[in-house]
Amino acid sequence: MTIDRALAIERAVAINAVLRASKVCQKVFQNLATNDTVIKKDRSSVTVADFSAQAVVNRILYESFPNDPIVGEEESGSLQGDSGKELRNKVLSLVNTVLDIPLNDNELLETIDRGNFPGGSSGRMWTLDPIDGTMGFIRGEQFCVGLALIIDGDVHLGVLGCPNFPVDLKAPEEETQICFADISSQSAASFCESVVAKHSSHGDAVKVALLLGITKPPLRMDSMCKYCAVARGDADIYLRLPVRIDYEENIWDHAAGCILIKEAGGVVSDINNKPLDFSLGRALKTNKGVVVAHSKIHGQVIDAVQQVILKK
Numbered sequence: 001m002t003i004d005r006a007l008a009i010e011r012a013v014a015i016n017a018v019l020r021a022s023k024v025c026q027k028v029f030q031n032l033a034t035n036d037t038v039i040k041k042d043r044s045s046v047t048v049a050d051f052s053a054q055a056v057v058n059r060i061l062y063e064s065f066p067n068d069p070i071v072g073e074e075e076s077g078s079l080q081g082d083s084g085k086e087l088r089n090k091v092l093s094l095v096n097t098v099l100d101i102p103l104n105d106n107e108l109l110e111t112i113d114r115g116n117f118p119g120g121s122s123g124r125m126w127t128l129d130p131i132d133g134t135m136g137f138i139r140g141e142q143f144c145v146g147l148a149l150i151i152d153g154d155v156h157l158g159v160l161g162c163p164n165f166p167v168d169l170k171a172p173e174e175e176t177q178i179c180f181a182d183i184s185s186q187s188a189a190s191f192c193e194s195v196v197a198k199h200s201s202h203g204d205a206v207k208v209a210l211l212l213g214i215t216k217p218p219l220r221m222d223s224m225c226k227y228c229a230v231a232r233g234d235a236d237i238y239l240r241l242p243v244r245i246d247y248e249e250n251i252w253d254h255a256a257g258c259i260l261i262k263e264a265g266g267v268v269s270d271i272n273n274k275p276l277d278f279s280l281g282r283a284l285k286t287n288k289g290v291v292v293a294h295s296k297i298h299g300q301v302i303d304a305v306q307q308v309i310l311k312k
Helices: 008-031 048-064 082-095 105-115 134-139 202-212 225-231 255-264 298-310
Strands: 037-039 045-047 070-072 124-132 144-151 154-161 191-193 237-240 267-269 290-293
Touching: 008 048, 008 082, 008 144, 008 154, 045 048, 045 134, 048 070, 048 082, 048 105, 048 124, 048 144, 070 105, 082 105, 124 134, 144 255, 154 225, 154 255, 191 202, 191 225, 202 237, 202 298, 225 237, 225 255, 225 290, 237 298, 255 267, 267 298, 290 298
Parallel strands: 070 124, 191 237
Antiparallel strands: 037 045, 124 144, 144 154, 237 290, 267 290
């Protein structure tokens, strides 16, 4: 969680929304078979939990901030009509277990589709990933509910709900401080990256690590939990290197994590050392890849990334 001190009400509402959505996700994993999925046009898996979590967060935001638009990942098409009735009923039942006022079928669809805002550079908007790391969720590993408030193109508040993320990756039973660990040199660093190779070039990451003299194996996990890992010192670098020249990152995959890193004292940029620009719609249209690093070594990481990319 991150805070703009002037946004106390927004912070409280966002925490409430993410907590309730996280409970829905846990209910789904515990009680529903993982084959309750549909296939989106981009061929990624979408579970009942994605729709349920988006409905929960969107509804809670609407009740407190009815004029705030939302950029959400999901839309209700797969839940509509007779073909979507079975899935719709499951989603509606789950959503109504955590909302104070239950929804009906039409309200459910309308609530999910409040996430259809195209984004932009002016005013307030929220961006939501109801389940970031769907494949991690299906495997029972890392996923998160990611919510951020963007004002005039800048992220002002972020909340990440990570139900499966241990307080300490090395010692889950012990507490740990959530802050950057100090680092003596770039070669002593560790890095994390996506489990799924289509999201980030694992081969290029290996080359970057070699240039930096890093010998530790990468920490691979799904979702914005990687931002959490870097923010508290489980890793020093997060690389998301482009897998193709026309690939565009979605704003909901990075907004909440980006401000988490910044407030922890780290640096977030694209591979060209440009800040991530959340003002251009639903995607980071002018950014290529993402490089997150401890402030002491971010420059060296960018140099290494540039060497690898330029050689391709």
